[in-house]
Amino acid sequence: MAILVDKNTRVICQGITGGGGGAFHTRGCLDYGTRMVGGVSPGKGGTKDANGLEIFDTVEQAVRATGAEATMIFVPPPFAADAIGEAAAAGIRLIVAITEGIPVLDMVKTKSFLAGFAGKVVLIGPNCPGVISPGQCKIGIMPGYIHQPPAKGKKSVGIVSRSGTLTYEAVWQTTQLGWAQSTCVGIGGDPVAGLDFIDVLAMFQNDPQTDAMVMIGEIGGTAEERAADFIRKNVTKPVAGFVAGRTAPAGKRMGHAGAIISGGEGGAAGKIAALRAAGIHMADSPADIGRTLQKAARG
């Protein structure tokens, strides 16, 4: 078991022919063993991509022809919100939006549109590395080889993070320490996005294969504080955490659109304190995420 995706998940790529990384990462997902079944590129329907995957003009056509249930979106920012809406309307159940730089008010409207498909569709991202259930399915841009598929005698950690490269750090460290990962979810660095920490933590809590969790936050917003509250009330499995940006100045956007301390909220110290108070084992250094997980798992 894993959450969100497994070896049976049939995946298409929206923006499969563009320069936004769709072609490159479709190859990477295929190499990892993901069941990539096609792509969408309006105006190029009926052709094939470099891997021999069939290309469709619309997501609806792709779903009808391939039975796809998940999509990986590399569509450029001005058109990406539209691509998310198209996927939901076509009956896709899992939308993974990799695109960085979508106008935030586009996401406000699109999230409202997705609310009409409540219970039928899940959005991960945008501005995220994607989701991977090691050994089964990778949808996104993460390096697959650093992950460890669950196996007998190995403990499995579920990882949820707002940052791509910090997720890789956490994966790498836990792999080095002999852990496997059930599923790793990059929820993205944008201020308005799909899945939140709480949604993913609840899935990990209910997933029999996940023994412990790592959550990685960063400055901006109050998602970590809300997650702390949720963990205190609902999570019984061990949780280790890290929050990036203790040294970040207020009012400056630190790379991610959502990583900004503003209006007196979003600072790292408050997030770390809230998570600690909820009983989460917090790593002071990003180099200690793996070791902190081991400490948390020992109790």
Add this chain to the structure above:
Amino acid sequence: MKIHEYQARELLAKIGIPVPPAQIVESAVAAGQAFAANGFPVQVVKAQVFAGGRGKAGFVKLVQSAPEAQAAAEFMLSHRMVSPQTGPEGIAVKKLLIAAAVDIAHEYYVGLALDRAKATASVIACGQGGVEIETVARERPAAIIREPLHPLLGLQGFQARKVAIELGFSGKHVNVFADILLNLARFFLQHDCSLVEINPLVCTKEGRILAIDAKVNFDDNALFRHPHLAALKDDSQTDPLEIRAAAANLNYIKLDGEIACLVNGAGLAMATMDVIQLHGGRPANFLDVGGGVTDEGAIEAFRIILSDENVRGVLVNIFGGIARCDRIAAALIQAGREVGFATPVVVRLEGTNVEKAREMLSAARHELPTLQIADDLNDAARKIVAAAGKSPSAAALTPAQ
């Protein structure tokens, strides 16, 4: 993207929000002349900068004569403004706004910003204006009125009237204020703003409602659909190194520490700053070089971080996932040859082909004697803090570029 107060006032005036007339000047003499031409007995001189805290810093001043206006302008144009929002080096003042002072009966705060938890924009209002809204939010959260916009419908009339009543407006002022708020909300959505703020909005003793100060920020990611806004950009308020980095597609923010860092990924870049401080150093910058590290990118990145005069050492922290470590090592070595590493440089690489990358860096050490290789991120931070402590700053080592 930020714009100046005077630009924000012009935009708001265009959509029918009452703003007192003002003049913009760039010299002290012109300030005195503007005072005389305006003809009001009491006027205010305000520095136009991208930072708050102007009042306390002495960069907003009431004046009652042309010579007073000229003297206030002289001070503001010849000093960098330093406030809690600027950092110790302060910010240069190029333009001043001069407007009539008004007889204020009551001040309000009115703004719109994204409410991240609700995933929509929201009105933020307070019956006490002219103060820092962050302070009110922290000390008396109940005094803040929030009214979320419908994601598709925007702000509706009944919501605007509700805010008016909650702020204490009555009689004809209810509709006057509601219209101002509706206009403001429409402006926010139409221009993809990330912040619109009138602080204070005032009711004068004669019963007029006026916007005295205005702040407007735009969502950078939406500028592509508002080409006319590009003309409002003022790069003189941004650090020149940040502008140079943006041109090279590098995400760089200058800070005031002495240890520079060069990292791939925004989260890891922030975490690298944190780990420098954890080991007793102070980060000199945030720098995310993105997923692939090219020779040209690495060279320009080193040139930029080493032009910061405070820098005494550089920590390179790269997780080579899709971009292989040996490729990154080659780019670092090439950058070292081009730029010359006068200051200590500690490299921590992890990921694909890391062994080969370490061999390449070791082999290059005779060329790049200040280069050290770290075992992990903690080790890297320890090494660079120790090495930087013994090293003079980049200012002392590199000739001015």
